[in-house]
Amino acid sequence: MQHFINVILPIPLEKLFTYSVSNADFDYLKPGMRVAVPFGKSKIYTGLVYEIHSTPPEVYEAKEIHRILDEHPIVNQLQLKHWRWIADYYMCTIGEVFRSAMPSAFLLESETLILKNEKGVVNEGDLNDDEFLVYEALLHQSILKVHEVSAIVERKNVLPILNRLIEKQVILLKDEIYERYIPKLVRYVKLGINYTSEEKLEELLEALTRAPKQSQVVLSLFQLQAREKKPIKIDDLSIASGGSKAVIKALIDKGVLEEYRIQTDRVNYEGIHTDYGLKSLNSHQKKALEDIRQNFDKKKVTLLHGVTSSGKTEVYVKLIEECLKEGKQALYLLPEIALTTQLISRLQDYFGEKIAVYHSKYSVHERVEVWNNVIQKKSKAQIVIGARSALYLPYSNLGLIIVDEEHEGSFKQFDPAPRYHARDAAIVLANLHGSNIILGSATPSIESYHNSQTGKYGYASIERRFGNVLMPDIELVDLKEQTRKRRMKGHFSERLLNEVTESLENGEQVILFQNRRGFAPIVECTTCGHSPQCPNCDVSLTYHQYKKQLRCHYCSHHIALPESCEACGSQTLDTKGFGTEQVEQEFKTLFPEAKVGRMDLDTTRGKYGYEKIITAFEQQELDVLVGTQMLTKGLDFRNVSLVGVMNADSLLNFPDYRAHERSYQLLTQVAGRAGRTKKRGKVIIQSYNPYHQILKQVSVSDYENMYKEQLYEREQFLYPPVNRIIKITFKHKNYNSLNEAAEWFAKSLRNVFGKGILGPEYPPIARIRNQYIKNVIIKIPLGQPLGKTKNSIKRIERSFNAISQFKSVRVIYNVDHI
Ligand code: ADP
Ligand code: ZN
Ligand code: ZN
Numbered sequence: 001m002q003h004f005i006n007v008i009l010p011i012p013l014e015k016l017f018t019y020s021v022s023n024a025d026f027d028y029l030k031p032g033m034r035v036a037v038p039f040g041k042s043k044i045y046t047g048l049v050y051e052i053h054s055t056p057p058e059v060y061e062a063k064e065i066h067r068i069l070d071e072h073p074i075v076n077q078l079q080l081k082h083w084r085w086i087a088d089y090y091m092c093t094i095g096e097v098f099r100s101a102m103p104s105a106f107l108l109e110s111e112t113l114i115l116k117n118e119k120g121v122v123n124e125g126d127l128n129d130d131e132f133l134v135y136e137a138l139l140h141q142s143i144l145k146v147h148e149v150s151a152i153v154e155r156k157n158v159l160p161i162l163n164r165l166i167e168k169q170v171i172l173l174k175d176e177i178y179e180r181y182i183p184k185l186v187r188y189v190k191l192g193i194n195y196t197s198e199e200k201l202e203e204l205l206e207a208l209t210r211a212p213k214q215s216q217v218v219l220s221l222f223q224l225q226a227r228e229k230k231p232i233k234i235d236d237l238s239i240a241s242g243g244s245k246a247v248i249k250a251l252i253d254k255g256v257l258e259e260y261r262i263q264t265d266r267v268n269y270e271g272i273h274t275d276y277g278l279k280s281l282n283s284h285q286k287k288a289l290e291d292i293r294q295n296f297d298k299k300k301v302t303l304l305h306g307v308t309s310s311g312k313t314e315v316y317v318k319l320i321e322e323c324l325k326e327g328k329q330a331l332y333l334l335p336e337i338a339l340t341t342q343l344i345s346r347l348q349d350y351f352g353e354k355i356a357v358y359h360s361k362y363s364v365h366e367r368v369e370v371w372n373n374v375i376q377k378k379s380k381a382q383i384v385i386g387a388r389s390a391l392y393l394p395y396s397n398l399g400l401i402i403v404d405e406e407h408e409g410s411f412k413q414f415d416p417a418p419r420y421h422a423r424d425a426a427i428v429l430a431n432l433h434g435s436n437i438i439l440g441s442a443t444p445s446i447e448s449y450h451n452s453q454t455g456k457y458g459y460a461s462i463e464r465r466f467g468n469v470l471m472p473d474i475e476l477v478d479l480k481e482q483t484r485k486r487r488m489k490g491h492f493s494e495r496l497l498n499e500v501t502e503s504l505e506n507g508e509q510v511i512l513f514q515n516r517r518g519f520a521p522i523v524e525c526t527t528c529g530h531s532p533q534c535p536n537c538d539v540s541l542t543y544h545q546y547k548k549q550l551r552c553h554y555c556s557h558h559i560a561l562p563e564s565c566e567a568c569g570s571q572t573l574d575t576k577g578f579g580t581e582q583v584e585q586e587f588k589t590l591f592p593e594a595k596v597g598r599m600d601l602d603t604t605r606g607k608y609g610y611e612k613i614i615t616a617f618e619q620q621e622l623d624v625l626v627g628t629q630m631l632t633k634g635l636d637f638r639n640v641s642l643v644g645v646m647n648a649d650s651l652l653n654f655p656d657y658r659a660h661e662r663s664y665q666l667l668t669q670v671a672g673r674a675g676r677t678k679k680r681g682k683v684i685i686q687s688y689n690p691y692h693q694i695l696k697q698v699s700v701s702d703y704e705n706m707y708k709e710q711l712y713e714r715e716q717f718l719y720p721p722v723n724r725i726i727k728i729t730f731k732h733k734n735y736n737s738l739n740e741a742a743e744w745f746a747k748s749l750r751n752v753f754g755k756g757i758l759g760p761e762y763p764p765i766a767r768i769r770n771q772y773i774k775n776v777i778i779k780i781p782l783g784q785p786l787g788k789t790k791n792s793i794k795r796i797e798r799s800f801n802a803i804s805q806f807k808s809v810r811v812i813y814n815v816d817h818i
Contacts, residue, residue: 001054004062005029007037007047010099010107012092012417016050018057019065026052031080032073034106036066046107048075048098074106074375076394078432085428091726091790091813092417100418101392103367113173114144114162120169127168130161135170188231189248191221192255204256214251217243221257234259281318285311288460289318295458296436301427303406303452304440306462307701308672309469309636312440313343315462316402317350319438320383324354328399328435329374329382333426335408336360336387341611342618342636344385351383358386358393388413388422391429398433401426406439406448407665409658412818419814423448442672443665443703446710450721465676472643472674472681474699476690479647490586491578496644496684497590503682504594504623508641512626513670514583515650523550523561526574530567532559538767545581554768583646584626591624599627632669641681643674648687648695657719658818660694664706667698718756720816724780726793727817730760731771731810741800741809742774748796749778753789756780771810777817790815 003026006016019037021029029035029049037047044066056062083101087094099107116138127135130153137144137152149158165171195204208215220241224232238245251257281289288304292315295302306312316332323330334343336359348355356370373381375394384390388411403411403423411422423439430437439448439457452459465471477493487494503510522540524531531540534552541550543561551558564571575582580600587596599613610630617625618637625631651663667685675681687695697706715722730745732738742760749757759776766773780789793813800806 002056003052003054004056005035005052005065006050007035007065008050008098009037009039009045009047009095010102011045011095013095014093016094017047018062019047020056020062021052021065025065025068029068030073031077032075034069034074036069038063038066050080050094074371074394075102076375076396078396079392079394081432082391082425082429086418086420086425088787088790090418090420090815091794092419096417100389100413100416103371105365105368106371114138114146114149115142115172117169117172122168122170127170130155131165131168131170134161134165138171187234188260189221189234189237189252189257190232190260191218192258195256213243213247214256217241217247217251218256279314279317281314282311282466284462284464285315285466288462289315291458291460292319292438295460298458299434300458301430301451301456302436302438302458302460303444303448304438304460304462305444305449305452305703306440306442307465307471308442308669309465309676310442310462311466312404312442312462313346314466316404316438316440317347319400319402319436320347320351323399323436324351324382326399328397329377329384329395330400330402331390331393331395331398331426332383332385332402332404333390333411333422334385334387334404335410341614347383347385353380354382356381356384358384358390360387360389388420388425391422391425395429395433398430398435400435401430401437403437403439405441407441407443407445409662409818412816414814417812419817421816421818424816443668446661446707446714447721449707450711467678469675469677470680471701472671472683474671474683474685476695476699477684477686478690479686479688489590491583491646491686492586492590493684493686496686499642499682499684500591500624500644503642504591506641507639509617509620509622509637509639510624510642510644511631511637511640511670511673512583512587512624512644512646513628513631514578514580514626514646515628515666523573523575525565525568525570526572527570528565528568530565532562532566536768536770537765539765542579543575545585554765578646580626580628587624587626594623595621596624596626597622599625599631601628601630629666629670632666632673636676637673638677640673641675641679643670643681643683645670645683645685648685648692649689652687652689652692652694657714657717660713661706661710663694664698664703667695668701668703671698718779718781723782724786724815725817726778726780726790727814728776728778728793729810729812729814730774730776731812732808733771735772737805737809738772738774741806742776744803744806745796745800745811746776748799749776749793752792752796753778 003021003023004018005021006018009017017037017039019035029052031049031051033049034046035049036044039045046069079101083094083097086092086097114134122135124132124135133152134144134149137148144152146158149162153161162171162173166173195201205215205218208218217237220243221232221237224237224240234245234248237243238248248257252259288306292302292304304312304315306315320330320332332347344355344357356373358367358370370381370384371393374384375396377396384393403426406423413419413422427437441448444452448457451457475495477495479488479493482488482493482495489497492500500510522531523543532550533539534541534554534557536557537552537554539552539554541552541557541559543549544551548561549558550561562573565573580598584596584598587594597613597616599610613625616622620639645667648663648667651666652659654662671683674683685695685698689695693709694706697703711722714720719725728745730738730742732741739760746757746760756779757776758779760774761776763773763775778793780786797811800811
C-alpha cells in the first residue's frame with residue numbers, strides 16, 4: 001500500500017501539500033515531525049507533518065519527501081489544533097501560523113547564496129548602478145543572500161538584477177540547505193581508552209616523569225574525578241592542574257586523554273535562588289484571590305481589575321505557586337515592550353530556576369532551547385514568561401495562563417499574518433488545555449470589562465494601592481491659559497517647572513512623558529509652509545536632532561537636514577511640534593544640574609538597551625527620565641514623586657474609535673508611576689483642552705464612567721464590543737488599479753451583506769514604501785455567524801483574484817482590528 005503525508009509548508013498556501021513516503025518512513029513518522037520536502041522547481045522547505053494517510057492527491061502526482069528531520073514530534077496535537085483555530089479565526093493559512101510559531105532555526109530551508117564569479121572578467125563600466133552596488137558588496141563580503149541584496153539595492157524583486165549579473169559573469173548562485181541552530185557544546189576530557197587499566201596507567205605515569213606538566217594534568221584529572229563524580233570540563237582541568245590548554249591538547253593528541261562534547265543550555269539561570277518565601281497577601285489581595293479561585297472553579301476566564309501598584313503581581317505569584325503544586329506548566333504573558341528585568345528577577349526570587357523567558361529579542365538559539373525544554377517538560381521551563389509568541393511553545397499540560405496588562409494594543413500582531421490577538425488566542429489555548437486563565441490590568445480594555453459585566457468572564461478587583469499608599473494627585477494644566485499669561489518656558493508650564501524644582505530639591509525623581517520620539521516631528525518652512533516629505537510614503541519626515549537628519553518612521557528613508565527650503569529656497573526652516581528629544585534638550589537648558597535620560601525606540605535598540613536605561617534610573621544615576629509610552633509599562637520605581645505629561649492632546653485627537661479609551665489607559669498608567677511608596681505622588685497633565693471628559697475621568701480615576709460613555713459611543717456607531725470588525729486592506733503601486741480593485745471588492749461586499757460596509761477609504765497615511773493603501777471595514781453584528789461571514793468574504797476574494805487586472809493587488813485581512 002502507498003502511504004502519504006499532508007504537510008504544512010511555511011508559506012501562504014490555502015491547502016496542505018501531500019507527499020508520498022516509503023513503508024519504513026511511514027512506520028517512523030508521526031504528526032508534528034519535520035520533513036524536508038521539495039517544492040516547485042527547485043525549492044526545498046521544512047514542512048511539518050499534519051496527518052498520515054493512504055489517499056493519493058487527485059490533481060497532482062505526490063513527490064517523495066527529501067528526508068525526515070526529527071526523531072520525535074516537536075509540535076504536539078494541541079498546538080496543531082490551536083494553529084488551526086488561529087488560521088480560521090484570523091483568516092490566514094496554517095502555513096503562515098507555522099512560520100510565525102516556530103523559532104526560525106527550526107525552519108531550515110534552501111536559500112540561494114550569491115557568490116562572486118572568480119573566473120569572470122568584470123568591466124565596471126558595463127554595470128548599471130544597482131548591479132555595481134551588488135558587485136561592490138561582493139568585494140567586501142564573500143557571500144550574499146537574496147534578502148541582503150534586496151537591502152543593498154533597496155528593492156524587493158532583485159531577480160532581474162541577479163540574472164543580468166549572471167549573464168555578465170559577475171556572480172554565481174549556489175543553493176544550500178543549512179541547519180541554523182548550533183547547539184552550544186562544552187568540551188570535556190576523560191582518560192583515553194588505552195589507559196583505563198591500572199597497569200597501563202602506571203606505565204603512563206612512569207613515562208611522564210620527564211614531563212612534569214603533563215603528569216600534573218593527569219593527576220589532577222584523577223583528583224577531580226574522585227571528587228566531582230561527573231564529567232570534567234577542559235576549562236576546569238586546566239585551572240585545577242595549572243596546565244595550559246596547549247599541555248592538555250598535547251595529551252589529547254597522544255591519545256592519553258580523550259576529548260568529548262556535551263550539549264549544554266545557553267539559557268541557564270545564573271542567579272542565586274534566595275528563597276525568601278512568598279509574601280503574605282493583605283486583605284484586599286486575599287479577597288481578590290478568593291474571587292479568582294471561585295471563578296476558576298466555574299471554569300471562567302477571570303478579569304483582575306486592580307489599580308496601579310495594588311499588588312496584582314503578588315496575586316499572580318500565589319496562583320503560579322498553586323499551579324506548580326499540581327505539577328503543571330504556567331504561562332505569564334506580557335506585552336512586548338513591558339518585558340522588564342524587574343519582573344523577571346522578582347519572579348526568579350520566588351521560583352528560581354523554574355523560569356524561562358521567551359521573546360523576540362532573544363537569539364534563535366535561546367529560543368530553540370526554551371522550546372526544547374518546554375517539550376521535554378523540564379522543570380527549568382515550568383514557568384514561561386514571554387511576549388505574545390510565547391503562546392506558541394509546545395506546552396503539554398498548562399495549568400495557568402496570566403495575561404498581564406491585558407488592555408495593551410501590542411498584544412495584537414499587526415504584520416505579518418497571523419494578525420492575532422494574543423489575549424484572545426490565549427483564551428482559546430487555555431480552553432484546549434482545560435487550564436485557568438486570568439487577565440489583569442489597572443485599566444481593562446472595554447471588551448474585557450464588558451465581558452465581565454455581562455457575566456461571560458469572572459471578575460475580581462483590588463481598589464487600593466498596596467500599603468495604603470494614596471493614588472497620585474492628578475492636576476490638569478491649561479496650556480492655553482498659561483500661554484496667554486506668558487507662563488510658558490518652551491513646552492514647560494510654570495506649574496510643571498515649580499513641581500520639578502521641588503522634586504529635584506527633595507532628591508526625588510521625575511518622569512516626563514511625551515508620546516512622540518524624535519526631536520520635532522516635522523520641519524516646516526515659515527516662508528512658504530512647505531515641509532520635506534518622504535519620497536516613498538505620504539508623510540512628512542521627522543527631525544532627529546542628534547543625527548541632524550530627517551527620517552521617515554515608516555520606511556527609514558533619511559536625508560541630512562537641508563539648509564534651506566527645497567521649495568522656495570528661503571533659509572527659514574523651523575521645527576514644529578515636539579518630541580522626546582526636544583523635551584530632553586529644553587530640560588537640560590532649564591535644569592543644567594540635573595541628570596537626564598531618555599527612553600524611546602531610538603535609545604533602546606539592542607537586547608539590553610532598554611534594561612540599561614531602566615537600571616540607571618532605578619539606581620538613581622538619573623534624576624529625570626524623558627520617554628514615550630515605553631515607560632508606562634509595569635515599572636516599579638521607588639523614588640519617583642512626579643510625573644509630567646507634556647501634552648495630552650495628541651493622544652486625544654488621534655483619529656480612531658479607540659483613541660479615548662487608549663488615552664485613558666495610557667495616562668492612568670503613566671500617572672501610576674508616581675508615588676509608589678509612602679509619600680503621595682503628583683502628576684501634572686498639560687493640555688490645551690483640560691476640560692476634556694477623558695482628562696477629567698483620568699484625574700479622578702473614574703474608570704466606571706469612562707467605560708459607560710465609551711460603551712454608549714460604541715453602541716451608537718456599531719463598534720466592538722457590540723459589533724465585530726474585520727478590516728480589509730488593499731495595496732498596490734498603481735493608484736488607479738488600487739482604486740478600481742478596492743471599489744469592486746467593496747461593492748461585492750455590499751451586494752452580499754447590505755449595510756455595515758465602510759469605505760474604501762484612504763488611511764491617514766495613504767502611501768507607504770511606494771504602495772497606495774485603501775481600507776474597507778466590515779461591521780458584523782454579534783448575532784451573525786462569523787464562520788459563514790468569513791466564507792462569503794473568501795468567496796468574493798476568489799472571484800476578485802480571477803479578474804486579471806486585480807491579481808497583483810494585495811488583500812490583507814485583519815480580524816478584530818484594533
Ligand atoms: P501592580 O502589579 O498591581 O502594579 P505590584 O505587584 O507591583 O503592583 O505591587 C506594588 C508594590 O507593592 C511592589 O513593590 C510589591 O513588592 C509590593 N507588594 C505588593 N503586595 C505585597 C505584599 N503582599 N507584601 C509585601 N509587599 C507587597
Ligand atoms: Zn519655503
Ligand atoms: Zn517613507
